[in-house]
Amino acid sequence: MNPIAKLLIVGGAVMIVLGLLWAAGSKLLPLGRLPGDIVVEKEHVKFYFPVVTCIVVSIVLSGIMYVIRLFMK
Template sequence: MNPVAKVLIIAGVVLVIAGLLWQVGGRFFPLGRLPGDIVVEKPNFRFYFPIVTCIVISVVLSLISYLFRLFK
């Protein structure tokens, strides 16, 4: 099988699993609504920037990447 096809299949499976975890895990861990996320609400306007959520996701993905490199 073509290596590009394998990468695309694995990426698709990972994205589906991440989406399912996000849906189910959203009930228990409120990603996107953490303290420190910026919300500006005015009449007919709402601006939302999840800065803390981005930092948490970045740290978790960095740790997972580090563990993969450590045990490879």
Template sequence: MNPIAKLLVMAGVILIIVGLVWQVGGRFLNLGRLPGDIVVEKENFRFYFPLMTSIIVSVVLSLLFYLFRFFKS
């Protein structure tokens, strides 16, 4: 199979898995409201920066890509 086709199929599978986890796990995983996320609320202003959520997502994606690369070789 063409390497680009493999990449697109793998990306599609990953997106489907992430979508299912987001849909089903959203009730149990409180991503987006973790301790460490920055929320500033003023009278007419609200600023939200999901710092801890970004770190967790980055670590999980890094591990997944490492495992894909590890098992590909």
């Protein structure tokens, strides 16, 4: 099978699983509202920057890409 086809199939499967986990696990892991996320609220302005959420997502995606690279050899 073509390597690009394998990559697209695996990527699609991973995205489906992540979507299902996100929908089911949003109550267990409140991504976007983790301790360390920056929220500044003023009268007419709300500034929000999810620092810790970005770090968690980056670590998870890095791990997924590492596993995908292991199987693509």
